[in-house]
Amino acid sequence: MANTVTPAPQPAPAAAQRRTSLSGLVEQLGGVSTLGPVVALAIAVIVFTLLSARFMTPGNLSAIVEQVMVVGTLAVGQTLIILTAGIDLSNGAIMVFSSILMAKLATLQGVPVPLAILIGLIAAAAVGAVNGGLVTRLKLPPFIVTLGMLNIVLSITLLYSHGASVVKLPAGLLFFGRFFELGSTRITYGSILMLLIFAVAWYALTQTAWGKHVYATGNNAEAARRSGIRVNSLLLLVYTIAGLIYGIAGLLLLGRVTVGDPLAGATSNLDSITAVVIGGTSLFGGRGSVINTLIGALIVGVLRNGLTLVGIDALYQTLATGILVILAVALDQLARSRAR
Amino acid sequence: MSEAKDSGAVSETTEKVTPAMEARGLVKRYGAVTAMDGADFELLPGEILAVIGDNGAGKSTLIKTLAGVVVPDEGEMRIDGEVVSFHTPMDARRLGIETVYQDLAVAEALDIASNLYLGRELRRPGPLGSVLRLLDKPKMRGEATKYMAELKIGIRSMTQAVETLSGGQRQGVAVARSSAWARKLVIMDEPTAALGVRESGMVLELISRIRERGMPVILISHNMPHVFEIADRIHIHRLGRRVAVVTPKSHTMPEVVAIMTGAMAA
Numbered sequence: 001m002a003n004t005v006t007p008a009p010q011p012a013p014a015a016a017q018r019r020t021s022l023s024g025l026v027e028q029l030g031g032v033s034t035l036g037p038v039v040a041l042a043i044a045v046i047v048f049t050l051l052s053a054r055f056m057t058p059g060n061l062s063a064i065v066e067q068v069m070v071v072g073t074l075a076v077g078q079t080l081i082i083l084t085a086g087i088d089l090s091n092g093a094i095m096v097f098s099s100i101l102m103a104k105l106a107t108l109q110g111v112p113v114p115l116a117i118l119i120g121l122i123a124a125a126a127v128g129a130v131n132g133g134l135v136t137r138l139k140l141p142p143f144i145v146t147l148g149m150l151n152i153v154l155s156i157t158l159l160y161s162h163g164a165s166v167v168k169l170p171a172g173l174l175f176f177g178r179f180f181e182l183g184s185t186r187i188t189y190g191s192i193l194m195l196l197i198f199a200v201a202w203y204a205l206t207q208t209a210w211g212k213h214v215y216a217t218g219n220n221a222e223a224a225r226r227s228g229i230r231v232n233s234l235l236l237l238v239y240t241i242a243g244l245i246y247g248i249a250g251l252l253l254l255g256r257v258t259v260g261d262p263l264a265g266a267t268s269n270l271d272s273i274t275a276v277v278i279g280g281t282s283l284f285g286g287r288g289s290v291i292n293t294l295i296g297a298l299i300v301g302v303l304r305n306g307l308t309l310v311g312i313d314a315l316y317q318t319l320a321t322g323i324l325v326i327l328a329v330a331l332d333q334l335a336r337s338r339a340r
Numbered sequence: 341m342s343e344a345k346d347s348g349a350v351s352e353t354t355e356k357v358t359p360a361m362e363a364r365g366l367v368k369r370y371g372a373v374t375a376m377d378g379a380d381f382e383l384l385p386g387e388i389l390a391v392i393g394d395n396g397a398g399k400s401t402l403i404k405t406l407a408g409v410v411v412p413d414e415g416e417m418r419i420d421g422e423v424v425s426f427h428t429p430m431d432a433r434r435l436g437i438e439t440v441y442q443d444l445a446v447a448e449a450l451d452i453a454s455n456l457y458l459g460r461e462l463r464r465p466g467p468l469g470s471v472l473r474l475l476d477k478p479k480m481r482g483e484a485t486k487y488m489a490e491l492k493i494g495i496r497s498m499t500q501a502v503e504t505l506s507g508g509q510r511q512g513v514a515v516a517r518s519s520a521w522a523r524k525l526v527i528m529d530e531p532t533a534a535l536g537v538r539e540s541g542m543v544l545e546l547i548s549r550i551r552e553r554g555m556p557v558i559l560i561s562h563n564m565p566h567v568f569e570i571a572d573r574i575h576i577h578r579l580g581r582r583v584a585v586v587t588p589k590s591h592t593m594p595e596v597v598a599i600m601t602g603a604m605a606a
Contacts, residue, residue: 207473227458
């Protein structure tokens with residue numbers, strides 16, 4: 001309305017305002033609403049609270065956060081890349097590579113723990129940078145680049161570890177699996193770190209020019225370029241930062257499973273995409289938010305935890321997740337076609 | 341140049357305003373093809389200059405040269421009388437030239453304020469801006485609202501996504517954005533090509549409003565009625581060079597088309 005240059009009578013501002021105040025209850029983040037995922041999470045929480053007395057306890061809730069901390073962290077990097085209209089199939093492999101590198105350096109090569117962690121993080125960021133370089137310099141599709149990288153990194157990890165787990169890790173590497181008590185609730189340091197990473201990513205994406213450029217690049221790369229944004233440098237940086245985040249996820253993984261397992265995280269890449277998609281971030285890029293991803297990861301976590309509590313076989317949990325992914329995207333499309 | 345000569349030709353000096361932008365003898369060859377063959381160009385301050393030409397006349401090479409997208413092999417360009425040369429579109433932008441493209445170069449999912457400030461975001465003063473890189477969203481929204489109101493683009497909320505706007509409003513955002521940042525001139529490459537009749541009218545009014553603000557506009561268009569509606573002068577391009585500059589008053593539409601196609605001598 002009011003799309004003419006001549007002032008026209010405006011009959012609908014009241015309705016428009018009512019709509020904005022309604023959607024203002026749940027913020028519009030990066031062009032997607034948080035309303036759908038929040039409602040889905042709330043429904044899941046209510047249902048499981050009714051079905052199981054053990055669900056709504058502080059201990060169980062913090063256990064859910066702990067369960068999603070690794071995939072949740074991976075999903076932050078995944079969100080960054082998906083927002084640029086890319087996708088990363090190699091993130092789970094990079095995470096495991098980084099975790100094995102840290103574990104092996106600290107355990108078998110006698111490298112001090114902080115240095116081992118640093119090397120692991122740098123290596124993960126470097127792999128991310130290679131992904132970014134291939135996407136921006138060779139103009140290869142992110143799907144292909146990261147599919148190739150998935151296999152390359154997986155193979156390097158297996159060769160480096162000889163396919164064996166690294167055990168007896170020094171305490172420093174297990175720090176993020178440790179917890180402190182808040183009242184009677186255990187809170188792991190890893191959960192805190194994951195939430196911190198979400199917070200930093202949220203800030204960078206929504207409160208800085210860099211974030212605007214990420215959205216613009218994913219939404220319309222040509223418009224971004226014409227606005228003077230150096231799209232290729234931006235993409236390279238996004239893939240590198242994502243790599244770094246996968247390295248941190250590797251550290252969290254060590255804390256969680258307490259051994260360096262080269263065969264861990266085989267489906268982490270898809271799990272992270274699942275969290276992003278259930279959160280409502282568009283796979284076509286430019287629309288979405290890390291807050292949505294956090295809610296998406298929690299929905300998956302609540303579902304798995306709740307179904308376990310009510311005694312449903314783990315095999316059905318995966319089935320439920322699959323249905324949810326399709327449902328989430330279908331609802332999103334429906335909402336969008338109605339909005340038009 | 342001697343002073344005596346200048347003062348001797350008083351009437352000539354008063355007529356001879358320094359062009360906002362001019363080019364002399366531009367040549368661009370692509371292998372055996374000569375896209376620009378000694379093209380001249382002149383944009384006067386505060387005018388809307390339409391640039392027209394048949395397909396293949398080299399009109400888009402000319403415009404790309406003025407926008408810094410194409411680097412000419414020969415020739416000279418001046419802005420306000422000073423010789424300039426561009427190697428990239430960013431060079432042209434730095435010198436105050438902004439371009440609006442026909443295919444609505446906006447990020448649809450971002451809101452209006454974000455689009456107006458894309459690539460030129462404002463940060464909060466003090467350490468919030470310099471250390472934490474915090475955007476000054478209230479200021480950007482405020483300025484955007486003010487500017488859009490000045491241009492009479494009937495959009496109230498700067499926080500609505502561009503994709504919720506009509507095609508004409510979207511192009512309005514693109515035009516507003518360019519004119520807001522341009523210091524010397526705005527180039528509009530077929531700004532109404534993707535729009536319907538009413539929406540085109542809206543964008544044309546917007547272009548006149550930009551002229552009223554004193555900003556010269558180069559308008560590339562295939563649409564003769566649009567050209568005749570708002571152009572002050574019409575630059576006719578043919579076979580890689582300028583063949584005539586006419587005005588909507590001096591020539592009729594069929595005459596201009598005849599010159600453009602070579603059916604009539606300039």
